[in-house]
Amino acid sequence: MEKGYLSVFLLLVAVSHSLVKNAEGKDDVGKDAIDKETVGKDAIDKEAVGKDAKGKDAIGKDAVGKESTTMRGTRKPQTLSRGWGDNLQWMQTYEEALFKSKHSNRPLMVINHRENCPHSQALKKAFAAHKSIQKLAHKFILLNVVHDPTDKNLLLDGQYVPKIVFVDPSMVVRGDIPGKYSNHLYTYEPNDVELLYNNMKKALHLLKTEL
Incomplete structure (x- = not known):
């Protein structure tokens, strides 16, 4: 149990x-x-x-x-035009412009100006706003500079700005295409853009008749 x-x-x-x-x-x-x-x-x-x-x-x-x-x-993009015509082709140096002018058989237009010069700035605005000038400028080799050129042939009657000089494809500076001022032969004021336009046409005409 x-x-x-x-x-x-x-x-x-x-x-x-x-x-x-x-x-x-x-x-x-x-x-x-x-x-x-x-x-x-x-x-x-x-x-x-x-x-x-x-x-x-x-x-x-x-x-x-x-x-x-x-x-x-x-x-804002920086261009060689510096405001003289953004739709135009501008050369970078005088030597490049001469080479391009010679090989394309187009006259060269050299604009000497300064960014801090009120006369240059006023002419620039008138130049850029003139539709006929902008259109005709396509037939030129274009160069604008903000320093005095090293080529003494471009000095002509002295150093001043603004100054616009034409050079033909044979590299001859056209001293026979002046503006209207006796003290500064190659300067232009904003109200002289029609004269500048006629001088551009004259440079093209001389190219056809002389070269």
Whole structure:
């Protein structure tokens, strides 16, 4: 009888021990699942932070791009025309202009001026606004300079600005095409643009009759 009680007691102990282990195992599994879920959430949060950072970076780059475009859009291009005619082709140096004139058989028009000279600036505006001059100028090799030329043949009656001189393809400076002022033969005022236009036509006419 005692053996029977003992067997039952041992069986109960074994069952209790098994239940305790099983409960602990389930608890560990639950903790492991919670930990995995926490890790998953952390990974999602990091991914979201990464995407947000990339998004901000992209927005920043876009803003920089727009700023660069705006700056480029407001920047005025620098050309050899210096405002005398942006749609005309201008030479960079006197030597280049002479070479181009000789090989194209077109007369050269040299404009000597200064950016800080009010007379030069006034003539420039009148020259650029005169449609007939701008159209006829396509038949010339054009050069405008803001310094005194090294070729003494261009000095003619002295150094002054504004000054417009014509040179034919044979490299002869046309001193016989002056303006109307006796003290400065090759200068022009804004109201002299019609005379300048006629002198341009004269330079083309002499090219046809003399060369």
